[in-house]
Amino acid sequence: MDSQAFETMIKELRYIFSLLLLVLTPVVWSQDGIEIKTPERIARMVESMPMDNVPLAGQFQCTALSSTIMFYTEAKDGVTVQLGAKLFSQSMRQSYDPVIMSFVERLWVELLLRKTTASQASLLKEYGVRIVLSGYPLGSGSFKQLSQALDVINSLSSVSITTGGNEIDLFMRDTAGTTLHIYIPASRDLLFPYDKKEHEERLILELTKTDAKYRQTLPETTDFRNTANGLLAVGGDHYMIDSLSNDVFYDKNRVILYNADYPEETMRNILMGAAKPDRLAGLFLDVTPHTYNRNIGKFRIPLTSLMGYIQQQGFSLYTGDLGRNGNRCQCLLIMYHPIYNYLHMLSVSFISGQLDSGSEETIKADLSTFIPQHNIKNLFQEK
Amino acid sequence: MRIQHFLFTAALALFTVTAHAQLDVVRFNIEDGISDATLKAEIEKSASTLLSALNSTVIAGKSKVKLEKEGELMFTKDGRKCLDDMWATSAMMCPVSQVTEKGISMQNGVVQVRNIPITMLAADDDNCEQELVLCFNQKGQIDNIMVALDEHRYLDVINAQISVKDFHRRQAIIDFVENFRTAYNRKDIDYINNVFSDNALIITGKVVKIDKKRQDLTAQSLNTEQIQYQKSTKEEYINNLKKCFKNNSYINLIFDEIEVMRHPKRDDIFGVTLKQHWNSSNYSDVGYLFLMINFEDEMNPSIQVRTWQPDKYNGKPLPREEVFSLDMFSI
Numbered sequence: 001m002d003s004q005a006f007e008t009m010i011k012e013l014r015y016i017f018s019l020l021l022l023v024l025t026p027v028v029w030s031q032d033g034i035e036i037k038t039p040e041r042i043a044r045m046v047e048s049m050p051m052d053n054v055p056l057a058g059q060f061q062c063t064a065l066s067s068t069i070m071f072y073t074e075a076k077d078g079v080t081v082q083l084g085a086k087l088f089s090q091s092m093r094q095s096y097d098p099v100i101m102s103f104v105e106r107l108w109v110e111l112l113l114r115k116t117t118a119s120q121a122s123l124l125k126e127y128g129v130r131i132v133l134s135g136y137p138l139g140s141g142s143f144k145q146l147s148q149a150l151d152v153i154n155s156l157s158s159v160s161i162t163t164g165g166n167e168i169d170l171f172m173r174d175t176a177g178t179t180l181h182i183y184i185p186a187s188r189d190l191l192f193p194y195d196k197k198e199h200e201e202r203l204i205l206e207l208t209k210t211d212a213k214y215r216q217t218l219p220e221t222t223d224f225r226n227t228a229n230g231l232l233a234v235g236g237d238h239y240m241i242d243s244l245s246n247d248v249f250y251d252k253n254r255v256i257l258y259n260a261d262y263p264e265e266t267m268r269n270i271l272m273g274a275a276k277p278d279r280l281a282g283l284f285l286d287v288t289p290h291t292y293n294r295n296i297g298k299f300r301i302p303l304t305s306l307m308g309y310i311q312q313q314g315f316s317l318y319t320g321d322l323g324r325n326g327n328r329c330q331c332l333l334i335m336y337h338p339i340y341n342y343l344h345m346l347s348v349s350f351i352s353g354q355l356d357s358g359s360e361e362t363i364k365a366d367l368s369t370f371i372p373q374h375n376i377k378n379l380f381q382e383k
Numbered sequence: 384m385r386i387q388h389f390l391f392t393a394a395l396a397l398f399t400v401t402a403h404a405q406l407d408v409v410r411f412n413i414e415d416g417i418s419d420a421t422l423k424a425e426i427e428k429s430a431s432t433l434l435s436a437l438n439s440t441v442i443a444g445k446s447k448v449k450l451e452k453e454g455e456l457m458f459t460k461d462g463r464k465c466l467d468d469m470w471a472t473s474a475m476m477c478p479v480s481q482v483t484e485k486g487i488s489m490q491n492g493v494v495q496v497r498n499i500p501i502t503m504l505a506a507d508d509d510n511c512e513q514e515l516v517l518c519f520n521q522k523g524q525i526d527n528i529m530v531a532l533d534e535h536r537y538l539d540v541i542n543a544q545i546s547v548k549d550f551h552r553r554q555a556i557i558d559f560v561e562n563f564r565t566a567y568n569r570k571d572i573d574y575i576n577n578v579f580s581d582n583a584l585i586i587t588g589k590v591v592k593i594d595k596k597r598q599d600l601t602a603q604s605l606n607t608e609q610i611q612y613q614k615s616t617k618e619e620y621i622n623n624l625k626k627c628f629k630n631n632s633y634i635n636l637i638f639d640e641i642e643v644m645r646h647p648k649r650d651d652i653f654g655v656t657l658k659q660h661w662n663s664s665n666y667s668d669v670g671y672l673f674l675m676i677n678f679e680d681e682m683n684p685s686i687q688v689r690t691w692q693p694d695k696y697n698g699k700p701l702p703r704e705e706v707f708s709l710d711m712f713s714i
Contacts, residue, residue: 040569197569241545243546243550290555290558321547323548332551368558371561375637375638379550379554380545382468382529
């Protein structure tokens, strides 16, 4: 190759490289500091499996672990996010809580990876989980082997799940009347395959992509009470403190409030999902995420999309007034998940005129996610 | 309004019953636990004065507990503030005229008396009967007053006082603590390095066997273990942690029983006490973790103090009053 040809080739390579950079850079930016990988605990489980080639997703056998149980993996966004023992049918997983059922199936694999009952009991202790067969926890009384519990699961006559406290009770009874309880701490970190960082990153990605629709949701009751500033309110349930409530505000004529003269109450109505969607068309949120991964940048999202997404997630919503900072009003939305015992917090800072300007408005917001609630003994400890 | 109603009812009740005697007067006696007769007498005098003053304030329907000059001397500055703060939450009275309790000697000569019956007038019927805990200094002055009830019930009494802003900040602390825990599980040494202040105070407790030859006979029969505390710099701690991460393929920290306390004078300083369950490939233990967190820069909070203590020694749980907390550190 002569020098001229070599130079031409270098120029072409530079051109191709520049083009590649141009194409790739927006991809990197759109990820905004987020790289989706297999959750670490799933990766660790896959690595521990006594077999090669665990599929990315699908069913498989692993006779070294069990000759009777089928195993499966599930994938999302191109990576494996679940590895479990197939204990329950698909319809059963869907009819009950898929997160809880998936956890039990994942736990089963972890238990099978342990060689002895004592070692299995030790893992259960670490997780705070109790598997109780006919009144005996694993390793005591007549419950000597995990496979005895499997016998109940394989001939189920009834199943129920009790949630809502700090412990979930998955109750099963077989056709012979033998009972099996699996008591699980209501902790997000345990129930989901993701740690906080992994879960937050997936949530932020979903939020940046969502086009969920805001649905006006009004309280079923019309048990109005008067507020200090002459409005009417319906709700009255609190989260931890009196000033955080699920109140929805109405004017004196019992019409749902949307009035910039009452900016905090109006914003609280918006955040409760009680406003009419057409009033919110021009409102955007400039969200600063407060996440483990500090490289995740701000993102902009239509307020209706964010609220629409939240409305789909089974949260109990509570709002409160954070007080004013100069002419800026500040409100707080608490999205509490009553089963998995965590909450997200969204604080918004806005000027009253933004609520009815008729043009596009961007409201500042701060989002903290997956804050655990199950392990708080006292949030307001005093000396 | 509700407090006023209760005050009126309580005052009326007291007047009715006390037609012939001064039942606002409460006598407090120590029956056991304090060998120093002078200190015992001072504590009895201070506690009697306090409980009587509570009752007379309720009867008079006053909004604040006022004491004679001699009575004021029975409080330290902190103790007096505690009383005022508690009264602002709820008026209270002692429903009995005679209280006899034992004194419990704590660290640094502090004496604690528990189980003093009290009626919180602002609480609902289910929560109004409570027990008071009084802490006295070496002179017998009241230095701290606490209500000894479970936190959820106490919350019911005080939650009306808590602002959304305060709630928001404290949940941000829980968020920070969860991130901190996640960093250990991820073995993310950079994250941990970033959240510790460069001059952080790091104290680790270790249970050691006592050399019995050096003990007197009484001590020998009671205790065989004690906790020794070791102070380390951030650099030493991080280096040890790096080794620990290297030696353990798996780490699973679990935090439980989290308590969040704000510094009485600094709004941006918080103390967090929690129970830490350390599970790893090679080792596991349970202990109390205390973190003093500076939230001055909300986006980058920093840990200024980290202490760890074993949850048990001498076969018994570590007494709650020995667990490090915010009031044990001066800023």
